[in-house]
Amino acid sequence: MNWTFWTAMGSFFAALGVGLGAFGAHALKTRLSPEDLTIFEVGVRYQMYHALALLFVGFLASKIDSTMITFAGWSFVLGILVFSGSLYTLVFTGVRTWGAVTPIGGLAFIVAWLLVGAAVIKS
Secondary structure (H helix, E strand, O other): OOHHHHHHHHHHHHHHHHHHHHHHHHOOOOOOOHHHHHHHHHHHHHHHHHHHHHHHHHHHHHHOOOHHHHHHHHHHHHHHHHHHHHHHHHHHHOOHHHHHOHHHHHHHHHHHHHHHHHHHHHO
């Protein structure tokens, strides 16, 4: 994967995060319980943090030729889909057991950050 792919992925997830954040702040504010709104906001927040991380992966991919950077990018994508996706699913379905899936996404984020660090050190 080259830097343009990761930059595009980061931009896509950031745009989606802005849209979901606005949706939560306006359309969902009166429809969700305060607890569910907080859960939704955590999903959006982590999505945005890691969309920015994907932009960083794009920058690094333009400077470092490393499979670790590629794996880091995919781990960030997986983390967004699983961590934030499970929180969104929990809120919209009311099925609380989706919360048990969320830490898997968190683990993907941790792995991604460790891979970024290792790639930079190795370079």
